[in-house]
Amino acid sequence: MIAAALALPGILPANASAQAAPDEGVVALRYYDYRDWQPGASRMTVRSPTLYALVPLSDTTTLEGSLTHDAMSGASPLYHNTLSGASGLGVTDYRTAGDVKVTRYFDGNALALSAAYSDERDYTSRAASVEWRHFSDDRNRTYAIGFGAAHDRIDSSNGLATNKRRETFDLLLGVTQVLNPGALIESTLTWSQGRGYYSDPYKLLDQRPDRRHIVAWLTRYNQYVGRFDATLRLGYRYLHDSFGDQSHMLEAAWIQPLPRGLTVTPSVRYYTQSAADFYHDPPFPQGLVEGAPYTADTRLSAFGAVTLGLRVAKTFAGGTTADVAMNFYRQQSGWRIGGGGSPGLEEFSARWIEFGIEKRF
Amino acid sequence: MGGQHELQVWAEDRLHADRAAKAAITDVLRIEAKYSRYREDSVTAAINRAAGGAAVAIDDETAALLRFGARCHALSGGRFDLTSGVLRGAWDFARQPSRIPTDDEIATALAKVGWERVEWSDRWVRLSRAGGMELDFGGIGKEYAADRVAAICMDHGIRHGFVNLGGDVRVIGTQVDGTPWRIGLRHPRRMQAVIGEVELCDAAVATSGDYERYFEADGRRYCHLLDALTGRPVDHWQSASVVAPLATLAGSWGTIAMLLGEAAVPFLRAQHADYLLVAADGTVSCGGAAFERARTNSLERATNQ
Numbered sequence: 001m002i003a004a005a006l007a008l009p010g011i012l013p014a015n016a017s018a019q020a021a022p023d024e025g026v027v028a029l030r031y032y033d034y035r036d037w038q039p040g041a042s043r044m045t046v047r048s049p050t051l052y053a054l055v056p057l058s059d060t061t062t063l064e065g066s067l068t069h070d071a072m073s074g075a076s077p078l079y080h081n082t083l084s085g086a087s088g089l090g091v092t093d094y095r096t097a098g099d100v101k102v103t104r105y106f107d108g109n110a111l112a113l114s115a116a117y118s119d120e121r122d123y124t125s126r127a128a129s130v131e132w133r134h135f136s137d138d139r140n141r142t143y144a145i146g147f148g149a150a151h152d153r154i155d156s157s158n159g160l161a162t163n164k165r166r167e168t169f170d171l172l173l174g175v176t177q178v179l180n181p182g183a184l185i186e187s188t189l190t191w192s193q194g195r196g197y198y199s200d201p202y203k204l205l206d207q208r209p210d211r212r213h214i215v216a217w218l219t220r221y222n223q224y225v226g227r228f229d230a231t232l233r234l235g236y237r238y239l240h241d242s243f244g245d246q247s248h249m250l251e252a253a254w255i256q257p258l259p260r261g262l263t264v265t266p267s268v269r270y271y272t273q274s275a276a277d278f279y280h281d282p283p284f285p286q287g288l289v290e291g292a293p294y295t296a297d298t299r300l301s302a303f304g305a306v307t308l309g310l311r312v313a314k315t316f317a318g319g320t321t322a323d324v325a326m327n328f329y330r331q332q333s334g335w336r337i338g339g340g341g342s343p344g345l346e347e348f349s350a351r352w353i354e355f356g357i358e359k360r361f
Numbered sequence: 362m363g364g365q366h367e368l369q370v371w372a373e374d375r376l377h378a379d380r381a382a383k384a385a386i387t388d389v390l391r392i393e394a395k396y397s398r399y400r401e402d403s404v405t406a407a408i409n410r411a412a413g414g415a416a417v418a419i420d421d422e423t424a425a426l427l428r429f430g431a432r433c434h435a436l437s438g439g440r441f442d443l444t445s446g447v448l449r450g451a452w453d454f455a456r457q458p459s460r461i462p463t464d465d466e467i468a469t470a471l472a473k474v475g476w477e478r479v480e481w482s483d484r485w486v487r488l489s490r491a492g493g494m495e496l497d498f499g500g501i502g503k504e505y506a507a508d509r510v511a512a513i514c515m516d517h518g519i520r521h522g523f524v525n526l527g528g529d530v531r532v533i534g535t536q537v538d539g540t541p542w543r544i545g546l547r548h549p550r551r552m553q554a555v556i557g558e559v560e561l562c563d564a565a566v567a568t569s570g571d572y573e574r575y576f577e578a579d580g581r582r583y584c585h586l587l588d589a590l591t592g593r594p595v596d597h598w599q600s601a602s603v604v605a606p607l608a609t610l611a612g613s614w615g616t617i618a619m620l621l622g623e624a625a626v627p628f629l630r631a632q633h634a635d636y637l638l639v640a641a642d643g644t645v646s647c648g649g650a651a652f653e654r655a656r657t658n659s660l661e662r663a664t665n666q
Contacts, residue, residue, distance in 0.1 A: 317480030
């Protein structure tokens with residue numbers, strides 16, 4: 001109720017918007033359908049429904065939770081493109097994941113505690129995090145600091161990795177600043193420090209360092225364009241990985257409201273990365289030195305990729321929103337910027353479709 | 362917006378005070394023109410004209426008011442309803458001599474009431490029923506305007522002042538000497554008397570009562586506050602005064618309290634609101650720190666009399 005009152009325009013000085021706890025609940029159901037392929041070969045298929053709910057417990061406390069069930073099938077895991085099809089085995093795997101989050105809003109601050117659990121046949125992950133946000137008096141600036149820890153356990157079905165562990169700690173620092181009533185900028189720096197088993201037991205001879213340090217810097221800028229009653233969203237992320245690879249991601253989306261409660265959002269994203277220090281180009285297993293880190297995993301090769309997306313959402317009476325989104329992804333080593341891509345790799349494509357329905361009450 | 366309105370602001374000089382007051386009054390008139398159901402060119406009139414037809418595009422302000430109205434409807438169990446204005450067709454408080462409408466007349470009016478038949482989103486609204494269904498922002502517009510006045514004054518650098526729109530009061534800061542603003546609460550039966558007072562800093566108080574428009578028949582009072590579920594006037598409380606951080610909240614909580622009858626006390630406690638309720642037999646019940654003093658004062662007066 002208080003949130004609905006504070007949402008009335010211009011009842012707080014200087015058009016500031018307050019950060020009160022949401023006082024309406026949300027239930028959302030999403031369905032995700034992913035498929036990828038390479039020339040002449042269809043690979044992975046993933047289908048997953050997700051149920052999400054947000055429940056206000058009081059004026060100052062909210063409870064959120066989600067539950068996902070993935071069904072993955074296809075000719076995965078694949079050793080390497082040069083061995084395409086050699087894995088032979090069709091795989092169907094299931095993953096069940098859930099998380100809960102409690103957020104408590106104090107005067108000018110919010111504290112969130114969350115826990116997540118994910119389980120599949122060969123991989124179990126438990127994670128917990130705490131995040132504190134502070135809102136400036138004029139509510140135009142928000143600081144965020146977060147700390148997370150995850151504990152993973154790997155038991156590969158081929159017996160190569162049994163009872164392997166991995167511990168990861170994350171630190172997040174963020175600031176969000178309202179520049180003017182139509183523009184907002186958000187910048188987040190994340191450090192991740194991990195130790196344990198990082199190799200892929202399904203990839204032959206795969207041997208990766210047991211320590212990993214990642215720094216990621218994400219900046220987002222939203223600009224309202226009054227002439228079209230639309231919002232332009234821009235984003236850039238730089239990531240440095242102690243495995244030796246670095247990546248840059250640039251994205252842009254145009255959120256265009258149309259009559260009759262429709263919103264259309266076209267988006268484009270460009271991604272480029274360098275190869276990990278211990279990635280070796282085909283032919284496999286060229287470059288292998290016994291005892292030294294080695295991978296032929298194409299995900300650690302040098303490449304560029306483009307994603308094109310289109311989302312259409314419609315809001316119905318009574319707070320129900322339905323949306324459908326379609327995304328196409330194409331990855332090619334030649335699309336990398338700032339140095340050549342890894343040679344000898346075939347292009348890789350994926351598409352994913354999402355359906356969602358959300359009800360507020 | 363009927364009733365008497367008052368705005369007091371304190372500034373370093375006359376120029377600044379005038380500027381703030383002018384901007385605030387301009388905005389009140391803007392809201393009045395935009396949402397008045399008496400004006401042909403208002404948003405309300407446009408929505409009502411299109412009842413049963415096409416959806417009407419709305420701006421963020423109207424959408425936020427609809428959203429707030431939806432919360433009031435939900436919190437009151439359907440008794441507070443932005444479409445209940447048509448009940449005035451059955452209950453004519455200006456008519457002389459007064460007359461209690463028949464059950465059939467009430468049922469006919471009630472058939473046009475129903476928030477669930479309002480289809481809306483952030484961008485459009487449509488009254489799904491043709492033949493007299495109407496939306497009326499009167500239940501929240503005045504309090505919203507009071508909050509806007511306070512915000513506009515504060516944006517103009519005003520640190521001390523108050524606005525009173527037809528009995529709904531929002532104060533800015535303290536009085537210039539640092540003491541709280543003291544707001545008297547009208548006695549629901551003795552028109553020139555106060556039943557209590559409340560001290561406020563940066564807060565609002567609103568009073569909803571059965572004495573604004575009413576008629577008496579067969580020894581009973583029929584007031585203008587109509588329950589959207591029954592189509593009939595409320596009769597549990599003579600008045601409800603509520604203190605809240607915003608006039609929008611104080612006003613809607615006060616109205617909902619009147620509509621809820623006995624359930625008003627648990628409702629107001631759940632909102633952490635301070636309140637002073639006068640029951641049909643004149644008994645006063647208070648809750649919250651703001652009214653502790655009011656109760657003490659009225660006890661003193663009663664003892665002295």
